[in-house]
Amino acid sequence: MVKVNAARTNLGWRMLALGLVLMLGTAMAQQYHEAPMLAEMVAAGQLPPVEERLPDNPLVVAVDEEIGTYGGVIRRGFTGPGDHNNYTRWSYDSLLRFAVDGSEIVPHIIESWEASPDYHTWTLHLRSGMKWSDGHPFTADALLFYYEAVLQNEDLTPSVPVWIANRDGTLASMTAPDEYTVQVTFDFPYTLFPLELTFRDGGDRTLAAHLPGHYLQQFHPDYADQADIDRMVSEAGLNDWTQLFMQKGIITDNPDRPSTAAWVPYQSSVSDQIFTLRRNPYYIGVDEAGNQLPYIDEVQFRFFSDVESLNFAAVAGELDMQDRHMQLTNYPVLIENGDRSGYHVVTWPTFGGNDAALWVNQQYTANPELGELLANQDFRIALSIGIEREEIRQSAFLGLGEIRQPVAAPWHPYYPGDEYAFLHTEFDPARANEILDGLGLVRGSNGMRTLPSGAPLRLEISVVPAFGPWPDVAQLIASDFTELGLATDVQVRERTAHFTMRDANELIMEIWNEDTSAFPFTGNPKIDPRSNPATIFAVESRTWFATDGERGIEPTPEIARIVEIIEEAKTVGTAEQIVLAQELNRLIAEQLYGIGTVGLTPMIQGVVVVNNDLHNVPGLVANDWPLRTPGNSRPETFFFSNR
Numbered sequence: 001m002v003k004v005n006a007a008r009t010n011l012g013w014r015m016l017a018l019g020l021v022l023m024l025g026t027a028m029a030q031q032y033h034e035a036p037m038l039a040e041m042v043a044a045g046q047l048p049p050v051e052e053r054l055p056d057n058p059l060v061v062a063v064d065e066e067i068g069t070y071g072g073v074i075r076r077g078f079t080g081p082g083d084h085n086n087y088t089r090w091s092y093d094s095l096l097r098f099a100v101d102g103s104e105i106v107p108h109i110i111e112s113w114e115a116s117p118d119y120h121t122w123t124l125h126l127r128s129g130m131k132w133s134d135g136h137p138f139t140a141d142a143l144l145f146y147y148e149a150v151l152q153n154e155d156l157t158p159s160v161p162v163w164i165a166n167r168d169g170t171l172a173s174m175t176a177p178d179e180y181t182v183q184v185t186f187d188f189p190y191t192l193f194p195l196e197l198t199f200r201d202g203g204d205r206t207l208a209a210h211l212p213g214h215y216l217q218q219f220h221p222d223y224a225d226q227a228d229i230d231r232m233v234s235e236a237g238l239n240d241w242t243q244l245f246m247q248k249g250i251i252t253d254n255p256d257r258p259s260t261a262a263w264v265p266y267q268s269s270v271s272d273q274i275f276t277l278r279r280n281p282y283y284i285g286v287d288e289a290g291n292q293l294p295y296i297d298e299v300q301f302r303f304f305s306d307v308e309s310l311n312f313a314a315v316a317g318e319l320d321m322q323d324r325h326m327q328l329t330n331y332p333v334l335i336e337n338g339d340r341s342g343y344h345v346v347t348w349p350t351f352g353g354n355d356a357a358l359w360v361n362q363q364y365t366a367n368p369e370l371g372e373l374l375a376n377q378d379f380r381i382a383l384s385i386g387i388e389r390e391e392i393r394q395s396a397f398l399g400l401g402e403i404r405q406p407v408a409a410p411w412h413p414y415y416p417g418d419e420y421a422f423l424h425t426e427f428d429p430a431r432a433n434e435i436l437d438g439l440g441l442v443r444g445s446n447g448m449r450t451l452p453s454g455a456p457l458r459l460e461i462s463v464v465p466a467f468g469p470w471p472d473v474a475q476l477i478a479s480d481f482t483e484l485g486l487a488t489d490v491q492v493r494e495r496t497a498h499f500t501m502r503d504a505n506e507l508i509m510e511i512w513n514e515d516t517s518a519f520p521f522t523g524n525p526k527i528d529p530r531s532n533p534a535t536i537f538a539v540e541s542r543t544w545f546a547t548d549g550e551r552g553i554e555p556t557p558e559i560a561r562i563v564e565i566i567e568e569a570k571t572v573g574t575a576e577q578i579v580l581a582q583e584l585n586r587l588i589a590e591q592l593y594g595i596g597t598v599g600l601t602p603m604i605q606g607v608v609v610v611n612n613d614l615h616n617v618p619g620l621v622a623n624d625w626p627l628r629t630p631g632n633s634r635p636e637t638f639f640f641s642n643r
Helices: 006-020 036-043 085-091 141-151 193-197 213-219 226-235 241-249 307-315 328-341 368-374 377-385 389-396 429-438 470-483 495-503 536-546 557-569 574-591
Strands: 024-026 059-061 073-078 096-098 105-107 110-115 121-126 173-178 181-185 263-265 274-279 298-303 343-347 354-360 458-463 487-492 509-514 607-611
Touching: 073 085, 073 307, 085 274, 085 298, 105 110, 110 193, 121 193, 141 173, 141 213, 213 226, 213 241, 226 241, 307 328, 328 343, 328 607, 354 377, 354 470, 354 536, 368 377, 377 429, 389 470, 458 470, 458 495, 470 487, 470 509, 495 536, 536 557, 557 574
Parallel strands: 073 298, 458 487, 458 509
Antiparallel strands: 024 059, 096 105, 110 121, 121 181, 173 181, 263 274, 274 298, 343 607, 354 509
16 A cells, blocks of 8 residues: 655655745835736727726736746636536636645635624735626625625525635625625634635636626626516526526626626637636736736637547647646657647646545435435445555556545644554455455345345446546446445446436436645535535535525534534634534544545646646645636636737
8 A cells, every 4th residue: 555655755845945935015116017908998098007907906916937938829728517616717716715735715805804803703904996797896895796786685695605705604694894894704713704804706607705796796686687687587598597697797708798807708708618717907916017917818628529638738738828628648649749739747736635536325215225225334334445545646647646544634733643544445355255244245146235225225426527547446446346346337328417317316426526625614625515516425505504404414513513513613713613623534444435546636627737838837836626727727818928
């Protein structure tokens, strides 16, 4: 068993060193500069001067290598409407953002923030003078509109989201003392609120926490004539105004929606063959020399019907910067063809705990006898020690990464220790068979086991093909389980179908990663049964929590403890959060909600193809979904040396 590799021993200090790469602060330049395409528009009277487009105190972004030059089009690949997070991760447009190394929260739209002494009230200071991409002033109204039109509307928000809820489940209060100040008050000391704000960017087809009310009011019955809204609903072929509002509010579906991102959709959407983004003339960021960012004029997402063809295009040098959907299995081919096709490859190891965990549905109701077995911890232990992980590491992950459970990385303060990171990861089929025998799972004449009732025992692993070697991992696990007498099928499903079945509690097991182990208390951590989307280990408990126990399945004491830990962590300081996080990680390892295989690899968006003429792409980035990688690498500072 491989417990330690080179990445584990040196990544910690390398990640810390990355903190020097990015500096965000006060604009020092007295004179600002802009892209030629914008200067031409200013000269033609189509735009105000750059000084009038920037906020009073622009966001200063330090570059990775050097001050860049303007121009060029970055070519990227995507896989259609379901790949909307490709845009979200690239643009990373939230109120606050993570640093490149993931170690701290840094300013973005919110310039500064502070808490009251009791941590009940947070005061957020917005950048005065900043504007939406259409030139409309950005003020506290952007947050108030989201609060009043979305959070306070039961049609759009049937239940209060956990991240902005009081202890009693009611909505926290929000006020605006002036046009650039917002105050949010809770009935408890919410120490993690700024961290939550880093996730409110519209990822996973949700609405961002800052919305262009001046534009979206026309689609909301509290602000516009109902007859006009009904007409637009009918013309769009939708069912009601909520569908219309969401369609208009999600920027990947609606290029007319104003934004604050570095690039904004241009006459296209995520449903088009080419999804085009153009620079936002009102973007708030500048480099240290006073040049308004981004350097790149345009970003083009080219549609590929499958991941394989996207990878072929990258090998051929047809993509300028591609991380998403780059298959780890193609890493040797990518390296081999780099010189010929004019690119190089960098690797960004996953920041989270596991790159392909087997999540077990412990609330499976379609077959109660099978559901009872899946909920049995001993059964999950047998499954875990029945997996030959080294074969998975070698064949599916090219010998990279570390055999481990889905807990925090060893350099992270939340790490529970080697005892738990490697708990039940030894390959011991003899012991696994003993456990299965003891559970009354008798082998038949064909060598396959039956349930204690004598009914057939058949497992299924659902897997989506979009993420590297997951289908291969599933097949290897299924083969190992078959050797134990557990008949196991693998079903490769399109992502939307997989999610639909997950929500309907129709999945037995699934392969999914755990990339939220470093952020277990905020966002949508995969281990929180209330998260949406969440993994399948307690899918019915999500309903139970959402309905105050009226529907769904009451969580076990161990699952309930997860929620208790998360809620307690929101109210205490850093030292106490570390203690709670370590307890949570120990619980994850012991209960085997997700049975880990291999982690700390560059599998998820960590194999990065970079055009040799593209600069300021960091050689190492904290790679994680909560960090919105590659957004945290600051793409607005990328530039071409020859365009």
